[in-house]
Structure formats: C-alpha cells, structure tokens
Amino acid sequence: MLDRNKNRALTGVHFMNGDCACAEGALMAGCTFFAGYPITPATEIAERMAQRLPSVGGIFIQMEDEIASMNAILGAAWAGAKSMTATSGPGFSLMMENLGLGLVTETPCVLVDVQRGGPSTGLPTSVGQADMMQARWGSHGDYEIIALAPESPQECFDLAIKAFELSEKYRMPVLIMMDEVIGHMNEKVIIPEASTVKPYPRRLPTVPPDQYLPYHPGTDGIAEMAIAGQGYAVHVTGLTHNEKGYPEINSRAQAEMVQRIVQKIRLNTKQIIMLEEDQLENAEIVVVSYGISARIAQLSIQQARNEGIKVGLLRLITVWPFPEEYVQNLAAKVKGLIVPEINMGQMVREVERCSHGKTQVIGVSHPGGGLHTPEMILDAIRRAKE
Amino acid sequence: MTEPSVSENVVPQKQPTHPMDSWLRQDRLPHIWCPGCGIGIAFSATIAAIKESDFPREKISIVSGIGCSSRAAGYLNIDSFHTTHGRAIPFATGLKLANPDLKVFLFAGDGDLFSIGGNHFIHAARRNMDLTIICINNYIYGMTGGQFSPGTPMGAMSSTSPYGNQDTPFNLPHLAEAAGAAFVARWTTAHVRQLKKAISTAFQKRGFTFVEVISPCPTVYGRRNKQPFGIQMMKTLLETSQINHNARGHEWDILLDKPVVLGNFIDRERETFVERQKAFQEHMETYLSEKEIKGGTYGD
Numbered sequence: 229m230l231d232r233n234k235n236r237a238l239t240g241v242h243f244m245n246g247d248c249a250c251a252e253g254a255l256m257a258g259c260t261f262f263a264g265y266p267i268t269p270a271t272e273i274a275e276r277m278a279q280r281l282p283s284v285g286g287i288f289i290q291m292e293d294e295i296a297s298m299n300a301i302l303g304a305a306w307a308g309a310k311s312m313t314a315t316s317g318p319g320f321s322l323m324m325e326n327l328g329l330g331l332v333t334e335t336p337c338v339l340v341d342v343q344r345g346g347p348s349t350g351l352p353t354s355v356g357q358a359d360m361m362q363a364r365w366g367s368h369g370d371y372e373i374i375a376l377a378p379e380s381p382q383e384c385f386d387l388a389i390k391a392f393e394l395s396e397k398y399r400m401p402v403l404i405m406m407d408e409v410i411g412h413m414n415e416k417v418i419i420p421e422a423s424t425v426k427p428y429p430r431r432l433p434t435v436p437p438d439q440y441l442p443y444h445p446g447t448d449g450i451a452e453m454a455i456a457g458q459g460y461a462v463h464v465t466g467l468t469h470n471e472k473g474y475p476e477i478n479s480r481a482q483a484e485m486v487q488r489i490v491q492k493i494r495l496n497t498k499q500i501i502m503l504e505e506d507q508l509e510n511a512e513i514v515v516v517s518y519g520i521s522a523r524i525a526q527l528s529i530q531q532a533r534n535e536g537i538k539v540g541l542l543r544l545i546t547v548w549p550f551p552e553e554y555v556q557n558l559a560a561k562v563k564g565l566i567v568p569e570i571n572m573g574q575m576v577r578e579v580e581r582c583s584h585g586k587t588q589v590i591g592v593s594h595p596g597g598g599l600h601t602p603e604m605i606l607d608a609i610r611r612a613k614e
Numbered sequence: 615m616t617e618p619s620v621s622e623n624v625v626p627q628k629q630p631t632h633p634m635d636s637w638l639r640q641d642r643l644p645h646i647w648c649p650g651c652g653i654g655i656a657f658s659a660t661i662a663a664i665k666e667s668d669f670p671r672e673k674i675s676i677v678s679g680i681g682c683s684s685r686a687a688g689y690l691n692i693d694s695f696h697t698t699h700g701r702a703i704p705f706a707t708g709l710k711l712a713n714p715d716l717k718v719f720l721f722a723g724d725g726d727l728f729s730i731g732g733n734h735f736i737h738a739a740r741r742n743m744d745l746t747i748i749c750i751n752n753y754i755y756g757m758t759g760g761q762f763s764p765g766t767p768m769g770a771m772s773s774t775s776p777y778g779n780q781d782t783p784f785n786l787p788h789l790a791e792a793a794g795a796a797f798v799a800r801w802t803t804a805h806v807r808q809l810k811k812a813i814s815t816a817f818q819k820r821g822f823t824f825v826e827v828i829s830p831c832p833t834v835y836g837r838r839n840k841q842p843f844g845i846q847m848m849k850t851l852l853e854t855s856q857i858n859h860n861a862r863g864h865e866w867d868i869l870l871d872k873p874v875v876l877g878n879f880i881d882r883e884r885e886t887f888v889e890r891q892k893a894f895q896e897h898m899e900t901y902l903s904e905k906e907i908k909g910g911t912y913g914d
Contacts, residue, residue: 291707295701295704302705303706329697456713462694465696
C-alpha cells in the first residue's frame, strides 16, 4: 500500500528547479488536484504534478485551455480538494475572468504565474516581471488579492505551502508570482519530513445545514465553507450575493459583499505581509525589490557598501497586499528608494505612492528577456547618494 | 384571547404543497422566466427525472453558466453552482473529478454551451467526462435581448440579424455524437413525457450524456419571427417536428422550412473518464508501491 500522507513529502536534499520545487511545495501542502495547460516557462510544474500526483492519490488533468484550467480548480475546491493551476503571461490573461469568480465566490485555490516577457506571446523562454499589476488589477471589478514572489527554488517550495495556507485561511485564490529565471534555475532545495508540515484544513461549517450561511463572516471576517455532497445545498454564484449566497442585485448587497471581500484582506495585512530586511539598520538608501531582481540587487548593494554607501535591501515576499505602512515609514527615514524590476515600471508606482514625496524614488527598468546587471542598480544607488 | 374557532368552511391559509416544492428554493421564487417560456417545462422535466433516479439528493450537484436557462441552478434546492458564461463544463469537470461520488449535471442554454463554451463541450465529450448536459436551445440569446446564437436557424430574425440570420447554426446532436457523447437525444418542451424519459436515461447513464431541448422563447425570438405567443410556438413545435430515433447526422439539421427531427439518437458504451481514472489509480498504486519513491533521482 502507498503511504499517501508520507508521499506528500519527497524528504531530502535536492538539486531542483523552481518550477519543480513549487510543485513539491504544493504536494507538501496537501494539494490533490491540478488542472493545467502547457505553457513555457511553467510547463515543468504541470509535468511534475502529472508525475507526482498519483502517489498521493491526487488528480492531474490537462485541460483544453487556461480558462478551463482555472474553472476546473474552482470546481475541485468546491468538492473539497486543495487545487492548483500554473501558467505564464498569455494563460494568466485567460485566467483573469475566473480568478474573479474565485474571488467573489471565496474559493480557496492557488494560481502560479511564471512570468515571461510580454505583451502577447512576447518572449516565451525568457524572463519578465511585467504581470505584477495584472496580478493586482487583472480581473474586472473591485477586490484585494494575495500574491507572493519567491526568489529561489527553495522559496518556491516554501511559498507554495504558504500560499495554500493563506488560501484556506482567507478563503480565496492566492497567486504565486514567479519569474522564468526562478522557475528554471536549479538550486539546492531541502524538503523536510511530511510530519513537519500539516496541510491547513478547510474551514468547514460548524453548524447544521438549516443554520448555515455560506457568506456569513465569522469574527475574523471569513465565512465557513460548505463543500458539495455534504447535504448543505449550498448555492454559489458569480452574481452579487447576500450571506445566503443568493443573488441580490442592488447597491446595498453590492456594498456589503465588495466591502467584505476587500476588508478581509485590508484588516489582516499585518498577518499576511512577509518582508525580508537586509542591512536596513543604518541604511540611507534602500533597494526595494522582489523575485530574481532582488537577488541581482544583493550584489549591487555589496559593491555600494564597499564604496562606503549605506544601502540596504527590502525584499517583498508578499507583493500584494503591498506593505503601504512599512514603505511610508521607511520613506520618511531614507534618502532614496531604488526599485529594480523587469518591467517598465510597475511596483515602483506603489513605492512612489506610499512614499508621499518624502524621499526620491528611482525605478530601474528592464524591458525583459534578460536581467539587470548589478551595475545598473549600482548606478541608481550612486545617483541617489548624490 | 380566545382560540379562533375552527370551521370546516374556513379555507386553509397554507397553500397546498406541490410534489416538487421541496426541490425548489422557495425563497428564491418567483423565477425570472417570461410567460410562454419553455425553460420551466424543461426544468420540471429535469426535476421529475432526478426524483426518479437512485442518487441520494445530497450527492447531486447542478452547474450552470450564464443566461436565462442557467438561472435554473439558483432555483434548485441542492448543491448548485452558477458559474461564468460558458464555463460550467470545466467547473463541473473539477467538481466531479475531485469527488467522483457526486452526480454532476448541467443545465444551460445554446449560447452559453455552444458559443462561448463550445470548446469545453467538445473536450468534455471527447474525454467522456461523467457529466449530464441538458441544453435548452431556444434559438436565441434571451437574457441580453434577442441576439442570434449558434442555435439560431439560417434566415431567422434577431436583434443582431435584422435582415435574417446569415450564420449556419450548429447541429447539436451531430456535434455531440462526433465529439464522443455516450447518449444523445433531442426533444422539445411540447414533448414532456419523452423529454423526461430522455433526461432520466441521460441522468442514469455513465459518461457524457447530452439532451437538447428545443424550447420556445416568444419574448425575444418568437416576437421577431411571427410567433409572439408561447402557446403558438408550442403548437408549431408539435406540428413541425418528426420523431425518428433512427435519423442520422445531417437529418438533425434545423432549417426554418423543414421539420425538426426528434428522438433518442445515440446510446453507446464508452469507457468514461472516471472509470479510466480509477483503473489508472489502481495501476499506479501497484506500480508505485513496487518502486521506491526517493529524493533527487525520482522518476529516473
């Protein structure tokens, strides 16, 4: 007999790329359903899941497109599974509509975007970080989102586990915003024993069906979720709905529903946001970055320190919700914030917005297809120093 | 306070219950369907078929997309999923696969299932995914006010074909057969008994089963096509249809000047997706237990 619980974890020290590590993290978190469509540079996640899911009794299905993949993981979540899909830019665009369905129906699942150069087909095999604003605003209507940005294969593994935890905790789709370099980079990945990571449980109803309200928030703003087949006769709709889950087409129901799905994140930002601080204690200049760009910046910072410039690094592990308060406080203390990213200026807008003009904000853009050289970021640090 | 006297002549306050009441979300009624619309007939035929089936009620799920027909999901008092336009099939696929004990069926319109959702339909049929699809073909996009759909016959008037529809409609049973459906039938809302029987068969049969229901939409289709009343459209459906279970392929085409052919056209056995998945999992169980799953070299 297979030990399915044990098979979640490929315990050991591995030399593994970010895509595979992300898949392993998902399995560790208890993922048993993956629906996807082949797309470079995310395909390795699907391949890994196809290979590994049978050993945990899970289902892999290759759907007809990314629209179908996104919907299939929502359906699977409502049958009780922890579900995931993975894609890149063009597929991410196709998933946007039903990411919205997941958000409004408050369906836990995980969506991975291994970013490549865009727009359109763009640079299928090379790096980009230009979907960051799409991650935040890509689906129509008002919502808040959680997006995590790993900087190494090890972190792909760790954050996949975290993403599932957050998705169950806040009852919503969670995004992992990887990039092609992290996805294809091979590094050491340490996978612990299965017993060290318990899959985060679904928040199932604690009341009988006749008292159950699928969108009645608990004390922490999150509602319990009934799954299909348990006698709860749950109604799920993409229409604006009331606590009962029934459509209610008026501005009062809209206000209640939208405010709730927005507030459940806004009121919990402190618990959600993860940041990494490096040499910030006496820093006059701070590089704010994420993903592979944050790793390049480490070398620039080292060189700047050698030149006597007091510079530190703030790495965004949680990209959305954006750490507004933190950046606001930081801006009041430093001479400049440098934001290198592989796009023509996306997260730098958030940094500028939250700085309230209290410090200079210098974006270091790269249109994609390659990485910044450490000198590009170093130049910006030097300019900020002047 | 005195007890009110009970007289035999007093009309009871409570409405008598209908045998289908418990299947409806009473608190969601009245429904949105127009007078003369056929969706309600197809909906009650569906409920009657479900009631006859052996599936326990809590194990049945309805999934729908967007449109007049898709609103049915909101009225049925079971686990019910009203998803996005055209996406009911992939949602239902995920639901079914993550819990194969569920009986999952769809109730949606021709525009939803065959225009925006057409790709999902053929792929689910190809896989012989264990889903029952009830498609209300009313020849029109009703909810948005009467634009032509992939079910609108050539030459028919609609708000976006004001000089007559230039598009060829899909022959839905032919498409379903070619894509791999295990059961294919077509009835109209004027053939309630046959319709209920076909839905019942589709519901009980394993694999991908499909019932097309030709249904009148007097409000936005009939009105533009010289048939503004539901009763008139129902009579036309009766008078201009032919039952022929043995008809094949292009005989199922819907043309304005030809009778619509009805029947239970296809009933065949194909291994279903869930059956294949179960066999695969058993195979993998043996395969993987003989093979050490270890780090680093896994899969080599």
